[in-house]
Amino acid sequence: MRNGIKREDIELLAPAGNWECLKAAVANGANAVFFGVEKFNARARAENFQMAELPEIMAFLHMYGVKGFLTFNILVFEDEMNEARKLVEACIDAGVDALIVQDLGLVKLIREISPDFPIHGSTQMTITSPEAVEFTKPFSIERVVLGRENSLKEIKVIGEKAKLPMEVFVHGALCVSYSGQCLTSEMWGGRSANRGECAQACRLPYDLIVDGVQKEMGNIAYLLSPKDLAAIELVPELIEAGVTSFKIEGRLKSPEYVANVVSKYRAAIDRYFAGQDASVSEQDIRELQQSFSRGFTHGFLEGTNNKTLLDGSFPKSRGVFLGTVKKVLKNAVLVELSSPLKRGDGIVFDAGDPTQKEEGGRVYDLLQRGKKVEGEVNSGLYEIVMGRNDVKLQRIHVGDRVWKTSDPELDKRLRKTFETEKPYRTFPLSVHVSGKLGEKLSVTWVDKMANNAVTSHSEIPLEAAVKRPLTAELLLDQLGRLGGTIYRLEAADLTVALDGEVIVPVSELNRMRREAVEQLLFLRTKPPVYQKRTVDAYADVKERGQVEKPKLTALCRSLEQVEAAAQTDVDFLYADFEFVKQYPDAVKLAHRYGKKIAIATMRIHMPDENGVLALIARSQPDAILVRNTGALHYYMARRHELGIPLIGDFSLNIANHKAVELFLDCGLEMVTPSYDLNIQQMVDLLENADASKMEVVIHQHLPMFHTEHCVYCTFLSPGTDHTNCGTPCETSRVSLRDRVGFSHPVRVDTGCRNTVYNAIDQSGAEYLSEFTKLGVGSYRIEFLEEEPERVQEVIRLYRQALRGEVSGSHVWRSLKATNQLGVTRGQLIK
Numbered sequence: 001m002r003n004g005i006k007r008e009d010i011e012l013l014a015p016a017g018n019w020e021c022l023k024a025a026v027a028n029g030a031n032a033v034f035f036g037v038e039k040f041n042a043r044a045r046a047e048n049f050q051m052a053e054l055p056e057i058m059a060f061l062h063m064y065g066v067k068g069f070l071t072f073n074i075l076v077f078e079d080e081m082n083e084a085r086k087l088v089e090a091c092i093d094a095g096v097d098a099l100i101v102q103d104l105g106l107v108k109l110i111r112e113i114s115p116d117f118p119i120h121g122s123t124q125m126t127i128t129s130p131e132a133v134e135f136t137k138p139f140s141i142e143r144v145v146l147g148r149e150n151s152l153k154e155i156k157v158i159g160e161k162a163k164l165p166m167e168v169f170v171h172g173a174l175c176v177s178y179s180g181q182c183l184t185s186e187m188w189g190g191r192s193a194n195r196g197e198c199a200q201a202c203r204l205p206y207d208l209i210v211d212g213v214q215k216e217m218g219n220i221a222y223l224l225s226p227k228d229l230a231a232i233e234l235v236p237e238l239i240e241a242g243v244t245s246f247k248i249e250g251r252l253k254s255p256e257y258v259a260n261v262v263s264k265y266r267a268a269i270d271r272y273f274a275g276q277d278a279s280v281s282e283q284d285i286r287e288l289q290q291s292f293s294r295g296f297t298h299g300f301l302e303g304t305n306n307k308t309l310l311d312g313s314f315p316k317s318r319g320v321f322l323g324t325v326k327k328v329l330k331n332a333v334l335v336e337l338s339s340p341l342k343r344g345d346g347i348v349f350d351a352g353d354p355t356q357k358e359e360g361g362r363v364y365d366l367l368q369r370g371k372k373v374e375g376e377v378n379s380g381l382y383e384i385v386m387g388r389n390d391v392k393l394q395r396i397h398v399g400d401r402v403w404k405t406s407d408p409e410l411d412k413r414l415r416k417t418f419e420t421e422k423p424y425r426t427f428p429l430s431v432h433v434s435g436k437l438g439e440k441l442s443v444t445w446v447d448k449m450a451n452n453a454v455t456s457h458s459e460i461p462l463e464a465a466v467k468r469p470l471t472a473e474l475l476l477d478q479l480g481r482l483g484g485t486i487y488r489l490e491a492a493d494l495t496v497a498l499d500g501e502v503i504v505p506v507s508e509l510n511r512m513r514r515e516a517v518e519q520l521l522f523l524r525t526k527p528p529v530y531q532k533r534t535v536d537a538y539a540d541v542k543e544r545g546q547v548e549k550p551k552l553t554a555l556c557r558s559l560e561q562v563e564a565a566a567q568t569d570v571d572f573l574y575a576d577f578e579f580v581k582q583y584p585d586a587v588k589l590a591h592r593y594g595k596k597i598a599i600a601t602m603r604i605h606m607p608d609e610n611g612v613l614a615l616i617a618r619s620q621p622d623a624i625l626v627r628n629t630g631a632l633h634y635y636m637a638r639r640h641e642l643g644i645p646l647i648g649d650f651s652l653n654i655a656n657h658k659a660v661e662l663f664l665d666c667g668l669e670m671v672t673p674s675y676d677l678n679i680q681q682m683v684d685l686l687e688n689a690d691a692s693k694m695e696v697v698i699h700q701h702l703p704m705f706h707t708e709h710c711v712y713c714t715f716l717s718p719g720t721d722h723t724n725c726g727t728p729c730e731t732s733r734v735s736l737r738d739r740v741g742f743s744h745p746v747r748v749d750t751g752c753r754n755t756v757y758n759a760i761d762q763s764g765a766e767y768l769s770e771f772t773k774l775g776v777g778s779y780r781i782e783f784l785e786e787e788p789e790r791v792q793e794v795i796r797l798y799r800q801a802l803r804g805e806v807s808g809s810h811v812w813r814s815l816k817a818t819n820q821l822g823v824t825r826g827q828l829i830k
Contacts, residue, residue, distance in 0.1 A: 003240060007273040011245040013069070013167065014262045018047040020255035020418070022057065025066075026425070027418040028259045029266030032067035034100060036251065040080075040087060041071040051087060054094035059525040063486060064425050065449055067097040071251075073122035075655040075676055076103050078684035081537035088113055095527020100145070101125075102180060104652075105659030107139050109537060117530045118142050120167065124180035125629070126651075128154070129605045132630035133162035135666075143167055145247065148174060148229065149300045149604075149708040152241045157607045159242030166242060170235075171261050171288075172249025174226040174299055174309075176202040177705040181603060181651060183675050184704040184756075202226075202705065203315035205355065207737040208715055214737070215715070219352040220312035223711060223736060224756075227310055230288060230296035235268040236278045238301075250292070257291040259414040264288055286339060290407050292317045304721040306714040314354045320404040322347065328396050332367065332383040335402050341366065342376040346406030347384070349396045360405065361390025426488045429520075433475055435462050436499030441470075441508075443479070445516040447487070452523040456512040462502040469501035478509040485517050538688065541657055544775045545692030551778040552799055553695065554791070555600070555625075557747075562586050564788035566593035568795045574625055574780070576600040578729070580612055580750045583619040598623035602749050603651045603706050605630030612750055617642050626668065627651045636667045645669045650697060651706075655681070660689040670695050670778065675702060679767055686774040696771055698764045699794060699815075700782035704744065705756040711736070711746050712754070722752040735759075745784060757784055765811035768801050 001007075014025035016035040025033045037051045049057060054070075061068040070091055076084045088110055091099060099117070101107055102124035110119055121127055121136050121144040128147040136144060145167040146155060159166055175182065175198075184201040205221035207214050217223075229249070231238065238246065246269070248261050264284050272278055289296065295311045295318070320339050327334040333349070341347075341363065348360030365385035366373045373382070384402075418424070430446040441458035468474065475496060480489040554565040555574035559582060565573055566589065573595050575586035583599050590597035599621040601613060605628045613634050616624060623645040626632045635646055648654065648663050648671035655674045663671050672695050673685060686694065710722075712729040719725035729752075735743040742759035749755065761784070764771075768779070781798055783791055797814055800806045 002273050002275065005239060007269070009244060010239060010269055010273075011067075011167075012262065012265055012269060013245050013247045014258055015172075015248055015250040015253065016258065017251040017253070018049070018255075021251075021253070021258045022060070023418040023424070024255040024259040024414075025262055026061070026064050027420075028263040030066060030262050032069060032097070032245070033061060034069040034071055034247075034251075036071040037087065040074055040076070040084065051090050054090055054096065055527070058094045058096060058527060062095070062525050062527075063521065065427065065524075069098045069100050069120060070096045071122075072099045072106065073102040073124045075653055075674060076106050077677070077681045078656045078688055079681070081109065081656060081658070085109060085113065085535065085537045088117075089532065092117055092530045092532045093527070097528075098142070101141075102653070103655060103659060104139075104662050105654070105656040107141065108658040108662050109535075111139060112535045113533055114531050115140070117532075121145060122179075123147060123169065124653075126178055126180045126604065127629070128178075129607050129609070129630040130158050130161035131610075131633040132605060132628065133158060133164050135629040135633040137164070143245070145169075147178060147604075149178060150606075151303045152234070152237050152301050153303070154607050155238075155243060156241040161607075165244045167245035167247050168238065168243045169229060169249055170231040170238065170246045170265065171229055172253075172292075173294075174229050174297070176224045176226050176310075176707050176709055178604060178707065180653060181706040182704070183702055204739065205315075208711070209735045209737050209743050210716065210732050212733075217312075217715070220715075222310065222312050222315045223715070224705065224707070224709070225294070225310055225312070225315040226299075226709065227295035227297040227308075228293055229299045230285075230293075231298055231301055232264060232268050232280050232284070232288070233278075234298060234301055235265070236272050239269075239272060253292060255418065256411045256414040259417050260287060260291040260410075263417070286320050287410060289320045290404065290410055293319060300708060304708060304710075306710050306725075307720050309709055310714075313352065314350070316354065318348075318350070318403045318405070322402040322404050325349065325396060325398050325400040325402060326381065327398060328393055329383060331393075332385045333393065333396055333402075334381065334383050336381055337377065337379050339404065340376050340378050341382070341384075341404060342409070344408050345404050346408075347386075348403050348405050349391070350401040350403060351395075351397060352400075359391040359395050362387045364388070364390075421484075423484070423486045426482075426486055428493060429482075429487050429489045430493045431475075431479055431489055432495045432497070433470075433479075434497040435502065437462055437464060437502055441502075441504050441512075443512055443516065445520060447520045447524065448493075450520075450524050452520055454516050454519040454523070456516045456519075458504050458508050458512065460504065460508065462498075462504055465501040465503040469503055470496075470498055472496045475509070478506060479513050481510070481513065482517065485521075487517060487520070538657075540661060541688045542661075542690055544690050545777075547692045547775050547777050550772060550776055550802065551695075552795070552802055553778055553780045554795055555700075555780060555782040556586075556791070557784055559585060559589060560788055561783050561786065561791050562589050562597070563593075564791040565783075565795060566590050566595045568792055569799060570595070570781075570795050572622075572778075573597040574600055575621075576625070578748055578750065580615050583616060583621070587619050587621050596622035598625045598647060600625040600649065601627045601631040602751050602753070603627045603755075604708075604751060604753060605634075606751065609751060610634060617644060623647055623669075625649050632663075632666060632668070639667060647695065648672060650675050656685060657689040660685070660694065664690075664693060669693070672697060672780070679770075682767075683770065683774065686771065686776060691771075691775040692777040694776060695778035695780050696764070696776050697782060698768065698779045698798065699761065700780075701745070701757040701759075701761045701784040703755045703757055705754070707754050707756075710748070710752055710754055712748065713752075747784075761815075763812045763815055765798065765801055765808035765815075768798075768808045768811075772802075 011031040013032045014030035016022040100120045102122040123145040143165040202224040323336045364387045367383040427449045432444045435441040444455045446453045551571040553572040556562045627649045648668040650672045713725040716728035717725040729748040734746045737743045797811045
C-alpha cells in the first residue's frame, strides 16, 4: 500500500483485437482486457472476435484472473434493438465482466434485461465533469471512462466530487475531436465514428486559410493530427489523482504493441507501489516509440498546451528518430545517429512530404570510416548501407530525417512473451492433508487468489507404512508437481495432519492432484451469475402525440441573425454565440419582436464551467438547449428554482426510441435526434418514438470536429492556451481547406473549444412531407455565417414548404441555386 492506495486497487486495462493480442495482454501483466465482437463496437476495422467465442474468451481470461470487458461503445439504431438484446444476453451468459457502452438507450435496454449486469460508461459518452458522472448514477453505471481532454487536476476534482471509479486513457492514439462528438467521417463518407467506422479525416492535410488568404506553413500540413498519448512518466500522478483503471488504446494494433506497452506500464505501476524511482528509462521510451508512435505527448493531462499536441509534418507512425542525413555517398548514406541501430533494422528517409513515396528498407551494413561495424551502435557518425535495390540514393538529400520503423529483434523478444507452451501466470495453492490409518486420505486444496476450495479423497484407505511413510517432504514433492498448470505449491503453504506413519500409493496422490486442479480450474472459469429477464426490446414503444401545426425554429450565431430571424414568422429562436456576454442582449432582442428564444449550452462541460451555465439561466431565456449530460444534470438539480424548459440537442446522441424515452423521463421537453441517422434510420426512429416531442434539424452546416485543440492559438499565436494566446479568434476568421478545395470554417466557443463546420450547408427539405406524416413536432434551421437577407430567405422557403406551397425539392434546388458552394443533401441520404 502507498498513500492509502493498494496495488490491487489499480487496474491495467489492455486492448485486444484478436486472440494473439489477448494472449499478449495476459502474458505481460494486464489485469483486464477490452475487446469487441463482429458488430456493435467502435473499431469496426479491427479483426474482432465472434459472438460465439464469448464463453471461450471469458474462460481463458478468468483462468488467469483477468477481467474481460466487451466494447458496445457505439450508437444503436432503431432496427437493431433486437440484435443488441441478443448480444447483451450472450454477454450475461458468458460471464463478461462489464459492457462498455456509449448509447444511453442501450443502457436502458440492459437495465431492463438485467438490473445487476455491470455497465461502464464509454469515453464516447463524453463524460468530463462531476455532473456528467452524477447523471449516470441512476442507471447503476459502475465506472466511467473520462474524456481524454481532462487534466490531472480535473480528474482529481471529478473523483473527489462524484466518487465513482474512473478509467483514463494513458497510452495510444489521440482523437483530435471529443469522443462521441466527431461527425466528419459521417459527413464525408457515410462512415460514422459513432458506429466504429472512423475514416480518420483528422489525419489528412489541410491548408490554413486566415481571413480568406492561405497562410504559408512550410511543411506543416497536418493541422488536426495529434501525436500519440504516452503518460508512462505520469503514472504516480495518475494514481494519486484517483485513477483506478489505466487504459491503453489499440484494438487495431499488433500483439507486439500490446505486449510492449502492457509490460512497460505494468513495470511502472509496480515500481510506484514498491516505492522505487518512478522515472522511465530512455530505452523504455524508445521501445514504446518503436511499436507505434506519431511522436509522444502527455495530451491534456498536464493542462492544455496547444503547441505540444501535434507535430504537423506527418500523420502516421514513424518509430524512433535516428538522426539526420549528413552526406549521400556512392553506396551508402552518412548519418549522425542519436539512437541505437543495427543490421536488419528497418529505416525510412523522411524528406518532409509524407504524401510522396519515401525511400526506406532494411539496414544491410554499418560502416565507420569505411570499416564494417559489428553489433548495435548507439550514436555517432556512421555510413548506412541499405539492402540491394531497397532505396534510390539519388532521392535522399542532406538534412533528411531518418527514422527506425522496425526492430525485428525487439519484435522477436516481445513475441516470446506470449508464444510459449508454459502458462503465462501461476497462482499459489494452499493445501491441507489429513487422515489416519484405515480411513481415506483427505486433501483440501485452496486457490488463494480466487478464494475457491475443493477437497479430494483417496479411493483406498490409508495403510500402515513399512518403509516410506507420507511426510511433508514427500507430499510436497508429489502434490506440488503442477508444471504445465496455472498453479504452484510452496512448502509454507502445505500443512499435514496425519495420525501415525501411513501410506497411500503415489499413483493415488497423482490422481487426486489432477482431479483437484481440474475442479479448481472449473471454479475459476465458471462464469459469474447475473440476473437475466426476457424482454421485448419494443414493448415500450408508445403512441405518438398529435401535432396540428409543427413549429419552425431557427438557430442563430450572431445578434444580426437573431434580429433578422425575429422579423420573420419563425416560431422560436435559439442563440448559440461565441461570447456568453451577448446572451442577455439576444433574449431582449427576441422579446422585443415578440419571439421566444432558447440559449444553447456548450457541447462540453468541464468541472470549472458551472458559471457559464448559471449565466445562461440568469439571461432569462424561454428555454435552454442542452448539449451534454453534465449541463442536463446541473439544470435538473435546480429545476424548481429556475423553472426554465430544457430541450435536448443532437450532441446527446439520441439514435433509438429508448434513448428518446430516457431523456424525456430525465426532464427534457423535446429532443433532437443524432446526426448519425440516415433517412431510413430517422424514419424508423420517428415511427417508434413520440415524434411530437422531437425536433429535426432540417438545414445546417454540419459541425464535424469539436475539439479542445485550438487552431487559432496553435498557428496564429505564440501562446499555449487561452490565458496567453492574445485571442486571435476575436480579430481573425480561420478555415481549413481540404484536398478538394472546400474551406471549412473553424469557430470558437466560450470554452475556447473549436468546431470545424462543413463548408457546404445541407438540407433535408426533400423529406419534409415524410417527416410531417410521422408527426414531427418541430423543424430547426441552423445558420452559421449567413447575412441577414440570406437568413430571411431560407426561413421563408422552409415556411412555404411546411405550408405545402412549394415542394421540398424546390427548397433544395432554390437554396443550391443561390449558394456559391451549393447545398448538399447531407448525412440523411447516406
